[in-house]
Amino acid sequence: MRLYKVVLNIFIVGLFVTQSTTIAFAQSKFEIAGYVKDATNGETLIGATIRAISSKRVTQTNTYGYFSIALNSNEDSLAVSYIGFQTTYYKINTNKKSNIAIELKPLQISSKEIVITGEKSNKQITSTTMSIAEISGEKLKNLPVILGEQDVLKAITLLPGIKSGGEAGTGFYVRGGGPDQNLILMDEAVVYNPSHLFGFLSVFNSDAVKNIEIIKGGMPANYGGRLSSILNVTMREGNNQKTQFSGGVGLISSRFTVEGPILKGKSSYLISGRRTYIDVIAKPFVPENVKGNSYYFYDLNVKTNLVLDEKNRLFFSGYFGRDVLNFQSPRNKDVFFNFGWGNNTATLRWNHLFNKQLFLNTSLIYNRYDLFNDFTFGNNGFNVKSGVEDINLKMDFNWFGLNNHSIKFGYNYTFHKFQPGILSGSIGTTNLSQAINPQYAHEFAAYLADEWKISQRIALNLGLRAVAFNLVGPYDQKAYDPDTGLPTGQVKTYQSSESIAFYPVLEPRASINYLINEVSSVKASFTQTYQFLHLATTSGAQFPIDLWVPSSKKIKPQLAYQYAIGYYRNFLNDVVETSIEAYYKPMFNQIEFKPGAQLFFNQNLENEMVFGNGLSYGVEFLVRKNSGRLNGWVGYTWSRSTRQFDQLNQGQVYFYRYDRTHDMSLTLSYQLNKKWTANFVFVFGTGNAVTLPSGRYAYRFGYNITENKPELVFIDVYDKINSYRLPAYHRADVSFTYIRKKTEKWESSWNFSIYNVYNRANPYFVYFFPDVELGEVKAYMVYLFPILPSVQWNFKF
Amino acid sequence: MRAFILFVSCLIFASCEKEIAIEVDKVTEQYVVEASINQLFPNLNYVYITKTIDYFKPEFSLNGLKDAQVNITEGVIVGDDTLFNGTVHQFIPVTDSILPGIYINPFFQGKLNTPYLLNIELKDGSKISGSTFIGKAPVIDSLVYWYTLQDKDTNGYFWMEWKDGPEQNNYRMAVYDGFDSLLLGWGAAQRFYTFDDQLINNTSRPFRSFRPYDYGDTISIYLSSIGRKEFLFWQSFSTAVNNNGPFASPVAVKSNIKGAIGSFTGYAITQKKFIIK
Numbered sequence A: 001m002r003l004y005k006v007v008l009n010i011f012i013v014g015l016f017v018t019q020s021t022t023i024a025f026a027q028s029k030f031e032i033a034g035y036v037k038d039a040t041n042g043e044t045l046i047g048a049t050i051r052a053i054s055s056k057r058v059t060q061t062n063t064y065g066y067f068s069i070a071l072n073s074n075e076d077s078l079a080v081s082y083i084g085f086q087t088t089y090y091k092i093n094t095n096k097k098s099n100i101a102i103e104l105k106p107l108q109i110s111s112k113e114i115v116i117t118g119e120k121s122n123k124q125i126t127s128t129t130m131s132i133a134e135i136s137g138e139k140l141k142n143l144p145v146i147l148g149e150q151d152v153l154k155a156i157t158l159l160p161g162i163k164s165g166g167e168a169g170t171g172f173y174v175r176g177g178g179p180d181q182n183l184i185l186m187d188e189a190v191v192y193n194p195s196h197l198f199g200f201l202s203v204f205n206s207d208a209v210k211n212i213e214i215i216k217g218g219m220p221a222n223y224g225g226r227l228s229s230i231l232n233v234t235m236r237e238g239n240n241q242k243t244q245f246s247g248g249v250g251l252i253s254s255r256f257t258v259e260g261p262i263l264k265g266k267s268s269y270l271i272s273g274r275r276t277y278i279d280v281i282a283k284p285f286v287p288e289n290v291k292g293n294s295y296y297f298y299d300l301n302v303k304t305n306l307v308l309d310e311k312n313r314l315f316f317s318g319y320f321g322r323d324v325l326n327f328q329s330p331r332n333k334d335v336f337f338n339f340g341w342g343n344n345t346a347t348l349r350w351n352h353l354f355n356k357q358l359f360l361n362t363s364l365i366y367n368r369y370d371l372f373n374d375f376t377f378g379n380n381g382f383n384v385k386s387g388v389e390d391i392n393l394k395m396d397f398n399w400f401g402l403n404n405h406s407i408k409f410g411y412n413y414t415f416h417k418f419q420p421g422i423l424s425g426s427i428g429t430t431n432l433s434q435a436i437n438p439q440y441a442h443e444f445a446a447y448l449a450d451e452w453k454i455s456q457r458i459a460l461n462l463g464l465r466a467v468a469f470n471l472v473g474p475y476d477q478k479a480y481d482p483d484t485g486l487p488t489g490q491v492k493t494y495q496s497s498e499s500i501a502f503y504p505v506l507e508p509r510a511s512i513n514y515l516i517n518e519v520s521s522v523k524a525s526f527t528q529t530y531q532f533l534h535l536a537t538t539s540g541a542q543f544p545i546d547l548w549v550p551s552s553k554k555i556k557p558q559l560a561y562q563y564a565i566g567y568y569r570n571f572l573n574d575v576v577e578t579s580i581e582a583y584y585k586p587m588f589n590q591i592e593f594k595p596g597a598q599l600f601f602n603q604n605l606e607n608e609m610v611f612g613n614g615l616s617y618g619v620e621f622l623v624r625k626n627s628g629r630l631n632g633w634v635g636y637t638w639s640r641s642t643r644q645f646d647q648l649n650q651g652q653v654y655f656y657r658y659d660r661t662h663d664m665s666l667t668l669s670y671q672l673n674k675k676w677t678a679n680f681v682f683v684f685g686t687g688n689a690v691t692l693p694s695g696r697y698a699y700r701f702g703y704n705i706t707e708n709k710p711e712l713v714f715i716d717v718y719d720k721i722n723s724y725r726l727p728a729y730h731r732a733d734v735s736f737t738y739i740r741k742k743t744e745k746w747e748s749s750w751n752f753s754i755y756n757v758y759n760r761a762n763p764y765f766v767y768f769f770p771d772v773e774l775g776e777v778k779a780y781m782v783y784l785f786p787i788l789p790s791v792q793w794n795f796k797f
Numbered sequence B: 001m002r003a004f005i006l007f008v009s010c011l012i013f014a015s016c017e018k019e020i021a022i023e024v025d026k027v028t029e030q031y032v033v034e035a036s037i038n039q040l041f042p043n044l045n046y047v048y049i050t051k052t053i054d055y056f057k058p059e060f061s062l063n064g065l066k067d068a069q070v071n072i073t074e075g076v077i078v079g080d081d082t083l084f085n086g087t088v089h090q091f092i093p094v095t096d097s098i099l100p101g102i103y104i105n106p107f108f109q110g111k112l113n114t115p116y117l118l119n120i121e122l123k124d125g126s127k128i129s130g131s132t133f134i135g136k137a138p139v140i141d142s143l144v145y146w147y148t149l150q151d152k153d154t155n156g157y158f159w160m161e162w163k164d165g166p167e168q169n170n171y172r173m174a175v176y177d178g179f180d181s182l183l184l185g186w187g188a189a190q191r192f193y194t195f196d197d198q199l200i201n202n203t204s205r206p207f208r209s210f211r212p213y214d215y216g217d218t219i220s221i222y223l224s225s226i227g228r229k230e231f232l233f234w235q236s237f238s239t240a241v242n243n244n245g246p247f248a249s250p251v252a253v254k255s256n257i258k259g260a261i262g263s264f265t266g267y268a269i270t271q272k273k274f275i276i277k
Helices: A002-025 A137-142 A152-156 A278-285 B002-012 B228-241
Strands: A031-038 A049-052 A057-060 A066-070 A077-081 A088-091 A100-104 A132-136 A162-164 A172-174 A182-186 A209-215 A229-235 A244-249 A253-263 A267-276 A294-309 A312-329 A332-355 A358-377 A380-399 A405-427 A430-436 A439-453 A458-472 A475-480 A487-494 A499-517 A520-531 A533-536 A547-550 A558-571 A576-593 A609-625 A630-645 A662-671 A676-685 A695-704 A709-717 A729-742 A747-755 A765-771 A776-783 A788-796 B016-020 B031-038 B046-051 B069-074 B076-078 B081-083 B088-093 B102-104 B114-121 B127-134 B140-150 B153-163 B170-176 B191-196 B204-208 B218-226 B261-275
Touching: A049 A066, A057 A066, A077 A100, A088 A100, A132 A137, A132 A152, A137 A152, A137 A209, A137 A729, A152 A209, A152 A229, A162 A676, A253 A294, A278 A294, A380 A547, A405 A547, A430 B204, A439 A547, A576 A630, A695 B031, A695 B046, A709 B228, B031 B114, B031 B127, B046 B069, B046 B114, B076 B114, B114 B261, B140 B218, B140 B261, B153 B218, B153 B261, B170 B228, B191 B228, B218 B228, B228 B261
Parallel strands: A031 A100, A182 A229, B031 B261, B127 B261
Antiparallel strands: A031 A066, A049 A057, A049 A077, A077 A088, A132 A209, A162 A172, A209 A229, A244 A253, A244 A788, A253 A267, A267 A294, A294 A312, A312 A332, A332 A358, A358 A380, A380 A405, A405 A430, A405 A439, A439 A458, A458 A499, A475 A487, A499 A520, A520 A558, A533 A547, A558 A576, A576 A609, A609 A630, A630 A662, A662 A676, A676 A729, A695 A709, A729 A747, A747 A788, A765 A776, A776 B016, B031 B046, B046 B102, B069 B088, B069 B114, B076 B081, B088 B102, B114 B127, B140 B153, B153 B204, B170 B191, B170 B218, B218 B261
């Protein structure tokens, strides 16, 4: 109950502070505030740059498109810019007391020449934030695709410091961290498993995505809970001007979106769905003996927003997605296997403006990831279910009331429920009913952050996040014999809400920006983060069956420090941005599993874990051109990521599986003419570190009397972890987007992509085959995608 | 499950493969022992001694170790203690034509509810030891088999049940396609199952075959009760055997002997034979 009281107290104090500040700072200086929107559909624009020309102040819109800026005089103008939109100038009307709405028009291509003048801000230079990258939904649509599917998670791996897990996988690894060390948020709701199709596609439908932000270092204090990164996916709100239908038809799935106003200009809705038809397409090609297989996935995004009045807005967004795999034995039709998994999220948000200086967002969030597994044969059968779900309440305040300060504070309370497994069913006369004890935890965080412009040259962002994680009952803590894995019979029973493990921690955050001149700056940051939730996997990748487990008495929270320093330089009137960032990230209480650990339906999972430390460091280079006929970026990362566990690899330091010495990506987009755009992607990465067997032995002796020879199986022996390298990964993709028709009422475009243009055989995995007849062992490399053309048709009306 | 996922992935994305040259380090040499005793079948009482070999060494299974002294000693349980002071059975190497490194004693017959101690002394003086226990053989209460006609196939299956007692039990089952009463070595069987009573305890324990047999197939079932440490070994062994694919991770088997990789397993066996008709 202690945490509930803390939450309540903070809420009351928060409200008191807000009311006090309203009184204290209202009318204290000239202030202009409002929203920046897309003129065509009324969608708010995140991260738009607002520059007060005379006052020489700069700010950006927040996640809800809101901004507030203090002016030195009331004789000023605002220059508002956003990538892909025309820069708009807004003359301050000193008599206007309400919030303003600045609408930006998308860039148009004139009939005579192509003029693409995207964002020309020096945000990169002036902001204290570092190690943050954004990709807009529009940019995402222009990237080459595989199998006709745009993908958020594949797109972000084109940025420096973010590595792909391998061929076509959606797993990503940020600055040497594991896949579970990325907090993936969709409209603030945690997405525990971000992939469809066993990791080949992400759960994010590109039609419903407005913006993607990835924070890989210098983490702001309002975020926490993961060591390596925050991936913040913001869903579109829907067109509040007119009803619109859009969609796309790809090789393996199709999408359809409907959006429109509820109250024109004020409120809107969006419903977007996607389903794959792999099961239908693949059917003719599937061999007879596996005809019983079928696989499909679908997802649904909904969002609506309602402007209650000038100071209050409500948002509701939801996601429901599921993968389903069925198997029926062709020779044994009474045997049926049904396997499904998916995420559900629901986010209810209330934006409230106390005044121009104080913005509040309150969110109530529910998210769940669950897995079910039904197995039936005849009249018998059983099913296994598992999952994790959260209920989350958070309040985030933005206060612009102090000159040269932008203050954020708030709190976040999450109730976690972990259900590792429930088994039920019957086989013959035996009823099955077993459950691994569910676990419950409270996680409470409060934060305060101040972006303080100390002088014209120096800006400081200081933050402190206080977190308390409390694993609580009801729970029966069984003791196990470490040798046999069997329960000893000793059970410690925790009553409901009784504390099992309690971790109060502080996470200081700091970053500083020294402006060398108008086009260059130096930044440094320090971040301390804890992680209380851990993914139980032995493969280094994320699978549907993997479980999330909480910190406990034995499982200490993971801890990371990250030190980063960077130099930033803009060229050509801010059209070209360049940066170089170096980071050093020691990590503690890292979790691995013993070789051959049994994870599924294991009550004693903790006994399979081993604990150690990690270290990552590297240098990242980025050159980015955001505007012009030719735009894109090139990124390069040199890095190291290692692990050390006393119980693994004889205690010696070893390379992390996704350690990648060199990682490079080139992304280019070129507007050929009014109708055609060409896009090009090239990626190169050092091969993954893999563990290969150094030896083997023959075992399970038997003598085949019929053939008069011994029968043996061979078991691999491993000496060193990740001591080998797969061949380097590299690939080039091209795509052409053809706008067939674009009018007020109808848009139609085609995307022609070629994945892996030069047909590089990139390693997916390596295996060995001992050929007993020939008396030799052969090594084979499996690769997934050769040159792969695809086409996608998109429409909007 | 991972193998199944891989299987489906491969169906969806037609993967390709090519042979590559790769060099791996030399293995750290270790002794390997597979020792098996039971109360029913003399041909399943054997000790196989071998060594780990480099991955790309051309000889596969011809590194069995001859010239070892192999003894299995009977023991008794006195209170909480186990004393190995009974008959010492010497196992001797069989002819090289079968497989070097195999040791047998045709006169040895295991006893139920009896502990055994394995001692091996190798030519180089190395010593390997381990203990096991032949417990109580499970009693199969019912066994039914049937077949259904589908197209040209006759799909035969079997179902059996036995009583799992209140104590903690571990099982290993081998299924041999045939009526071979001279089964020499467990590896001659076609299918193996290792499981315990974590999910079904102190009640009727069912087992259903899922691989279809043909009409007229002969089947021998060897259902055995084994010790916990032996179970952990064979469970990890099963994981190691099936460890492949892109997401495979190294598996270390959980040996229950000292001085070598491997297991000394006492099987309390129940056997059933039948013809699918």
